[in-house]
Amino acid sequence: MTLSPVETLVRQRKLVRLRARRSLRTGAVIAAAVAAGAAAVGFARLCDGAMALHQRWAAASPWMGPLLLVVGMPLCVWLTRRLAPAAAGSGIPQVIAAGDVGRGRDASGAKVHDDRVSMRTVLVKVALACLLLACGGSIGREGPTVQVVAAVMVFLTGWLRGGPDRRTLLVAGGAAGVAAAFNTPIAGIVFAVEELARGFDKRANTVVILAVISAGVAAYAIGGNYAYFGDMSGSAGWNAWISAPILGVVTGVAGGLFSRCLTAILVGDNPIRRWRARRPIVFAALCGVTAALAAVISGGATYGAGYERARSLLFGRFASGLDLAGGKWLATLAAAASGAPGRIFAPSLATGAGLGALFSHVAPWSVGRDAVTLGMAGYLTGVVQAPLTSAVILMEMTRDPSLVGPLLTCALVARRCSEAIAPTPLYHALARAWTRPRRRAEAAENA
Known part of the structure; x- marks a missing residue:
C-alpha cells in the first residue's frame, strides 16, 4: 500500500519525536x-x-x-x-x-x-x-x-x-x-x-x-584514576594455585559463620533477635562494648574500615594478621548487628587480609602478597556468596591479572564452604525483611 505524501510526513514526524524522547531519556x-x-x-x-x-x-x-x-x-x-x-x-x-x-x-x-x-x-x-x-x-x-x-x-x-x-x-x-x-x-x-x-x-x-x-x-x-590498594601487578606462581583452595576453605568457613551469625541476629527467629527488637538501644550499647573490647585486644587494629591495615599487609608491613582477622571479625559483627548505618564490604576485605597474612606465616610455600589477596577474595565471597564479584573486584583493586585463576578458584571453594553453613546469601536473607510493608515495618523496628 502506497502512502500519500501527507501520511509519509506524519510518520516521519512521529519517528523524529520518538527518537527525540529516547535521546532525552538516555541523556x-x-x-x-x-x-x-x-x-x-x-x-x-x-x-x-x-x-x-x-x-x-x-x-x-x-x-x-x-x-x-x-x-x-x-x-x-x-x-x-x-x-x-x-x-x-x-x-x-x-x-x-x-x-x-x-x-x-x-x-x-x-x-x-x-x-x-x-x-x-x-x-x-x-x-x-x-x-x-x-x-x-x-x-x-x-x-x-x-x-x-x-x-x-x-x-x-x-x-x-x-x-x-x-x-x-x-x-x-x-x-x-x-x-x-x-x-x-x-x-x-x-x-x-x-x-x-x-x-x-x-x-x-x-x-x-x-x-x-x-x-x-x-x-x-x-x-583521579587510582587502584584501591595500589598497582601490584606481578606473576603468580604455583604457590598461589596451591594456596587458593586451602584459603578458600578457611575463609569460606569464617565468612559463612559471620553470615550465619549476622542473619540470626537481624532476621532469625531466636531469643537474641527478639530481645534485640525489644531493647534496641541497650543491644547497640552492648555491641559498642564488644567492639571496644575487640579494639583494645587487637591494639586498635579494628577501628574504621580497615583499608590502611589491609594495604599494609599487602605490602608486607604488618607482622601478623591474627589480631586483625580475629578482632575485625568480632568488631564488624558487633557494628553490623547493632543496626547502625554502614556495613561489611571494606571490613570484610580487612578480615580476609588478616586471614591471608596469618596463612602466609603458617604455610612456608605461600607468598605473603598473594595469600593476602586470596584471603580477601575468599572471605568476601564467604560473607556475601558472590564469587565472581569478589574475584573481579580484587583483580581490579590490585591490578594484578596474573591472579585471576587462583582468585576464581579460591572464591568458588569459599562459596561452597559458606553455603554449607549459611544456605541463603546474606544480602538476600536481609532483603526479605524489607520487601513487604509489614515486614518493612518490622525490619525498621528491629534495625
Whole structure:
C-alpha cells in the first residue's frame, strides 16, 4: 500500500519525536549517573575525613577510642531509628527489596514514596555513617554507597515517562555505586548481574553499562584514576594455585559463620533477635562494648574500615594478621548487628587480609602478597556468596591479572564452604525483611 505524501510526513514526524524522547531519556540517565558518581566520591571523602578525625582523637588519649565506640554506637542507632529507620545497615538489602516494587507508581500513575531509596534516608545514612566512622566503628562505606547512588538515580529520573523501569534504574544505580566506590567498573557490572538482579534482563544492558561508565567518569574526574590498594601487578606462581583452595576453605568457613551469625541476629527467629527488637538501644550499647573490647585486644587494629591495615599487609608491613582477622571479625559483627548505618564490604576485605597474612606465616610455600589477596577474595565471597564479584573486584583493586585463576578458584571453594553453613546469601536473607510493608515495618523496628 502506497502512502500519500501527507501520511509519509506524519510518520516521519512521529519517528523524529520518538527518537527525540529516547535521546532525552538516555541523556537524563547519563546525567543522573554522573551526579550519582560525584555523590559517591563526595561520600568517600567524608568517610576518609571521619576516619582521620578518629585517628587524631584516639592518638590524643588511649582511652578515647574505646569510649567513643561505647557512646557512639547506641547514639547512631537511636538517631537512625528517630530520623530514618530505612537508613539502618548496609543499604544493599534495601535496594534489592526496592527493586521488586515495579515502577514505583500506584494505579492512578502517581509516584509512590519509597523510604528505602529516598533522599531523606540517604542523607541521614551519609551523616550517621560518617559519625560512626568518627567514633571508630568497623563499618564500610561501599554498601551505603550502593543505596546512595541508587537513590540519587531514582530521584533524578523520577520525572521520566517510558524507558527504563524503576527496577532497572535501581540495579544500574547499585552497579554504579560499586564501580564508583572502588574504581572497579567491571566489578560493578558483575555485581549487578550476580547480586542485585540475580540474573540479567537484556533490556537493562545499555542502562546499566551507561550508568557505570558515567559514574566512573565522574569519579575519575574528581578522584583521579587510582587502584584501591595500589598497582601490584606481578606473576603468580604455583604457590598461589596451591594456596587458593586451602584459603578458600578457611575463609569460606569464617565468612559463612559471620553470615550465619549476622542473619540470626537481624532476621532469625531466636531469643537474641527478639530481645534485640525489644531493647534496641541497650543491644547497640552492648555491641559498642564488644567492639571496644575487640579494639583494645587487637591494639586498635579494628577501628574504621580497615583499608590502611589491609594495604599494609599487602605490602608486607604488618607482622601478623591474627589480631586483625580475629578482632575485625568480632568488631564488624558487633557494628553490623547493632543496626547502625554502614556495613561489611571494606571490613570484610580487612578480615580476609588478616586471614591471608596469618596463612602466609603458617604455610612456608605461600607468598605473603598473594595469600593476602586470596584471603580477601575468599572471605568476601564467604560473607556475601558472590564469587565472581569478589574475584573481579580484587583483580581490579590490585591490578594484578596474573591472579585471576587462583582468585576464581579460591572464591568458588569459599562459596561452597559458606553455603554449607549459611544456605541463603546474606544480602538476600536481609532483603526479605524489607520487601513487604509489614515486614518493612518490622525490619525498621528491629534495625
